[in-house]
Amino acid sequence: MADDYVLELEHIxxxxxxxxxxxxxxxxxxxxxxxxxxxxxxxxxxTLIKCCSGAVIPTxxxxxINGKEFDRMSPQLAAENxxxxxxxxxxxxxxxxxxxxMFLGRPILKKNGIVIDRKAMEAEAAKAFEQLxxxxxxxxxxxxxxxxxxxxxxxxxxxxxxxxxxxxxEPSAPLTTKEVESMFxxxxxxxxxGVSIIYISHRLEEIFRLxxxxxxxxxxxxxxxLITDKDPATIPNQVDELIKLMVGREMTQKYPPRKPCVRDxxxxxxxxxxxxxxxDISFKVHAGEVLGLGGLVGAGRTEIAQVxxxxxxxxxxRIIFMGQEINPxxxxxxxxxxxxxxxxxxxxxxxxxxxxxxNNISMPIYERxxxxxxxxxxxxxxxxxxYREDIQIKCPSIxxxxxxxxxxxxxxxxxxxxxxxxxxxxxxxxxTRGIDVGAKYEIYKLINDLVEDGVAVLxxxxxxxELMGMSDRIIVLAEKKMMGELQKxxxxxxxxxxxxxxxxxxxxxxxx
Amino acid sequence: xxxxxxxxxxxQNAIWLVxxxxxxxxxxxxxxxxxLANIVNIxxxxxxxxxxxxxxxFVILIAGIDLSIGSIxxxxxVVCAYLMMNMGWNMWLAILISIAMAILIGVLNGWMxxxxxxxxxxxxxxxxxxxxxxxxxxxxxxxxxxxxLEHPTxxxxxxxxxxxxxxxxxxxLIPICxxxxxxxxxxxxxxxxxxxxxxxxxxxxxxxxxxELSGIRVNKMKYLIYALSGFFAGLxxxxxxxxxxxxxxxxxxxxxxxxxxxxVLGGVSVAGGIGRMSxxxxxxxxxxxxxxxxxxxxxxxxxxxxxxxxxxxxAVGIDCFSKKRQSN
Numbered sequence: 001m002a003d004d005y006v007l008e009l010e011h012i013x014x015x016x017x018x019x020x021x022x023x024x025x026x027x028x029x030x031x032x033x034x035x036x037x038x039x040x041x042x043x044x045x046x047t048l049i050k051c052c053s054g055a056v057i058p059t060x061x062x063x064x065i066n067g068k069e070f071d072r073m074s075p076q077l078a079a080e081n082x083x084x085x086x087x088x089x090x091x092x093x094x095x096x097x098x099x100x101x102m103f104l105g106r107p108i109l110k111k112n113g114i115v116i117d118r119k120a121m122e123a124e125a126a127k128a129f130e131q132l133x134x135x136x137x138x139x140x141x142x143x144x145x146x147x148x149x150x151x152x153x154x155x156x157x158x159x160x161x162x163x164x165x166x167x168x169x170e171p172s173a174p175l176t177t178k179e180v181e182s183m184f185x186x187x188x189x190x191x192x193x194g195v196s197i198i199y200i201s202h203r204l205e206e207i208f209r210l211x212x213x214x215x216x217x218x219x220x221x222x223x224x225x226l227i228t229d230k231d232p233a234t235i236p237n238q239v240d241e242l243i244k245l246m247v248g249r250e251m252t253q254k255y256p257p258r259k260p261c262v263r264d265x266x267x268x269x270x271x272x273x274x275x276x277x278x279x280d281i282s283f284k285v286h287a288g289e290v291l292g293l294g295g296l297v298g299a300g301r302t303e304i305a306q307v308x309x310x311x312x313x314x315x316x317x318r319i320i321f322m323g324q325e326i327n328p329x330x331x332x333x334x335x336x337x338x339x340x341x342x343x344x345x346x347x348x349x350x351x352x353x354x355x356x357x358x359n360n361i362s363m364p365i366y367e368r369x370x371x372x373x374x375x376x377x378x379x380x381x382x383x384x385x386x387y388r389e390d391i392q393i394k395c396p397s398i399x400x401x402x403x404x405x406x407x408x409x410x411x412x413x414x415x416x417x418x419x420x421x422x423x424x425x426x427x428x429x430x431x432t433r434g435i436d437v438g439a440k441y442e443i444y445k446l447i448n449d450l451v452e453d454g455v456a457v458l459x460x461x462x463x464x465x466e467l468m469g470m471s472d473r474i475i476v477l478a479e480k481k482m483m484g485e486l487q488k489x490x491x492x493x494x495x496x497x498x499x500x501x502x503x504x505x506x507x508x509x510x511x512x
Numbered sequence: 513x514x515x516x517x518x519x520x521x522x523x524q525n526a527i528w529l530v531x532x533x534x535x536x537x538x539x540x541x542x543x544x545x546x547x548l549a550n551i552v553n554i555x556x557x558x559x560x561x562x563x564x565x566x567x568x569x570f571v572i573l574i575a576g577i578d579l580s581i582g583s584i585x586x587x588x589x590v591v592c593a594y595l596m597m598n599m600g601w602n603m604w605l606a607i608l609i610s611i612a613m614a615i616l617i618g619v620l621n622g623w624m625x626x627x628x629x630x631x632x633x634x635x636x637x638x639x640x641x642x643x644x645x646x647x648x649x650x651x652x653x654x655x656x657x658x659x660x661l662e663h664p665t666x667x668x669x670x671x672x673x674x675x676x677x678x679x680x681x682x683x684x685l686i687p688i689c690x691x692x693x694x695x696x697x698x699x700x701x702x703x704x705x706x707x708x709x710x711x712x713x714x715x716x717x718x719x720x721x722x723x724e725l726s727g728i729r730v731n732k733m734k735y736l737i738y739a740l741s742g743f744f745a746g747l748x749x750x751x752x753x754x755x756x757x758x759x760x761x762x763x764x765x766x767x768x769x770x771x772x773x774x775x776v777l778g779g780v781s782v783a784g785g786i787g788r789m790s791x792x793x794x795x796x797x798x799x800x801x802x803x804x805x806x807x808x809x810x811x812x813x814x815x816x817x818x819x820x821x822x823x824x825x826x827a828v829g830i831d832c833f834s835k836k837r838q839s840n
Contacts, residue, residue, distance in 0.1 A: 311725060350722060353718065363715060363727065370707070374706050375708050
């Protein structure tokens with residue numbers, strides 16, 4: 001039984017010109033097990049699974065499926081041998097129905113062999129959804145489905161194609177808490193039916209919840225495989241162990257210490273602000289303070305950030321910044337007041353990937369460092385060099401394109417841009433999403449440095465630990481409204497979750 | 513690392529190698545190709561492409577397109593000639609007004625693209641049709657001849673050379689329009705490399721949303737860019753009128769595509785965000801000498817079209833192919 005492997009990767013190596021993405025990775029997946037696969041960003045997880053799908057051809061190594069040996073995979077071979085991959089970005093066509101998506105490229109035809117048999121496809125799709133115990137109308141257009149259901153369509157497609165091995169790459173990243181729960185149920189259901197699953201995730205609690213074993217890779221090399229013990233008492237120790245294996249060093253403190261630095265001066269005050277879907281938001285952020293903004297995805301946190309940053313208009317209420325009422329109509333206006341935003345989706349909204357580090361950093365201040373539209377290139381260069389030094393952006397040169405940096409370093413470039421712009425209030429929207437453990441710590445240290453210098457920080461985070469570990473105060477939103485506020489001594493994940501689900505905790509009710 | 517740098521520098525300037533090879537081939541088949549007369553001739557022909565290509569470079573850099581420049585040129589021709597010939601206006605005033613009009617058409621394009629949100633290809637195609645129609649309406653479809661005949665100073669833009677000012681020898685043969693083109697290229701390079709506008713253009717072409725969130729007023733920049741495209745097209749129109757001496761409402765039909773060919777050939781990515789002025793200069797020279805060389809080799813006009821189309825497809829094809837290989 002122990003030797004019943006569905007999928008074995010032996011000594012996989014992948015070289016690109018000038019870079020070795022995978023040095024030597026071995027992976028063994030037993031029949032009917034869930035194998036967690038973890039590693040820092042850039043450790044080679046994505047390359048490894050692409051070797052399984054045929055998207056990447058290994059330089060050397062063997063792939064064994066049910067004992068059959070292959071040098072390489074092709075998408076077709078992978079499908080024939082029952083390997084399916086659920087990528088972070090779905091391969092759905094929004095304008096087609098759920099059923100049509102499931103049979104994309106291999107439609108069921110009517111007897112005449114020309115016309116697509118929509119009825120038959122929908123019936124087959126309905127059967128697949130039933131198997132997964134989920135309720136999706138097969139005729140519904142995929143674009144009208146929630147992200148969670150879109151993912152289910154992909155999973156159902158894999159199952160319909162008789163997948164024996166399901167590889168899931170960060171499946172929970174785009175989902176809301178509720179959707180994650182139903183995805184877990186489906187994954188466990190599949191396991192009980194004998195499907196083997198490789199589950200890749202940054203969120204270690206998910207790994208403990210689901211996996212039987214967990215494999216750690218680091219810098220393109222196999223590190224270790226551990227059997228996960230689901231006993232809650234041992235989990236903290238296991239987490240430490242895994243983090244140690246991932247980063248290759250011990251992480252004693254997850255959150256760096258900070259001197260008390262909250263000042264009395266109010267930097268930003270929202271007074272009954274309505275707009276961008278949000279209703280009646282009021283709060284204050286002080287100089288030197290990290291105000292955490294908690295809540296579930298879709299609670300209206302990003303929306304209020306957009307209003308403050310001027311990228312979305314407010315309907316009513318007052319925004320008071322440094323004692324002066326403001327109404328920024330565009331990000332430029334907000335930036336000129338001293339407001340900055342590090343958006344959640346770094347690659348789409350934050351960094352200018354096709355521009356150099358130097359250009360990214362000076363982007364908000366070009367007009368200031370120019371005379372008669374001519375850029376003072378010396379200032380441009382020294383500014384970039386200064387922040388590269390100050391916040392340790394790891395790069396061979398400031399002329400390098402931001403595209404080629406790791407997630408953590410991209411985040412640092414975006415931060416550098418706002419430091420150069422002399423921001424008084426910095427809004428972090430999910431500051432460490434998709435950033436690996438080691439770089440997270442650095443970002444936290446930078447946030448500490450900021451508040452110690454008197455900058456006000458508004459931090460949106462869906463990670464409960466991060467929210468409680470970094471904030472001086474927390475405000476929780478639910479369904480576009482403010483639910484409650486917690487002082488540092490009241491921080492408690494149950495209270496926050498209760499607020500986030502739109503309810504008021506028992507012990508707080510009397511106070512209201 | 514050094515080797516990589518060398519390879520990158522080679523790749524960036526490979527377009528100039530293409531130009532040199534092309535010249536060599538034509539010179540081999542026809543020694544007159546490199547003669548002074550022909551070079552002066554090419555520079556005269558090329559100048560109005562070159563001038564218009566600068567605006568187009570900016571537009572394509574932000575992943576836009578301007579299909580209206582051929583019509584702008586025709587309308588500038590007709591309006592300028594009309595003001596001078598039919599209304600007796602002062603030549604410089606007529607030029608000023610027609611270029612101002614070209615800028616306004618650019619602003620209108622900017623308004624449609626930025627404020628209304630019409631895709632650039634449709635918005636500028638609409639202007640192309642509208643202003644070509646205006647040119648026909650104003651001229652009644654008939655040419656307005658005798659512009660340079662009655663206003664000899666108008667010859668300044670394309671017919672005159674430096675020898676007018678007593679500069680002797682070969683150097684004196686350089687036409688004024690070539691000098692105007694060189695100045696325009698210098699201004700274009702300056703905008704792209706030294707002014708913050710250039711940084712903004714590259715940023716917007718790379719990612720509009722992130723640019724807006726970095727503090728660039730993207731819409732304002734779009735207005736500016738389409739206005740600049742209108743301006744350079746207007747200037748090109750004046751040069752054309754000076755050369756032909758007669759305003760035609762049918763002038764410069766399909767001109768935008770030739771300019772797009774030059775710009776794209778010069779390495780400006782239609783996806784936006786990538787491209788250099790020096791590449792565009794090479795692109796303009798390649799297309800200009802290709803035309804002249806083919807005429808000298810008695811290649812028919814129809815064959816010329818085929819060749820030019822092939823050049824465009826191959827140029828973009830090489831670019832896309834190398835990108836595809838890079839991403840693998």
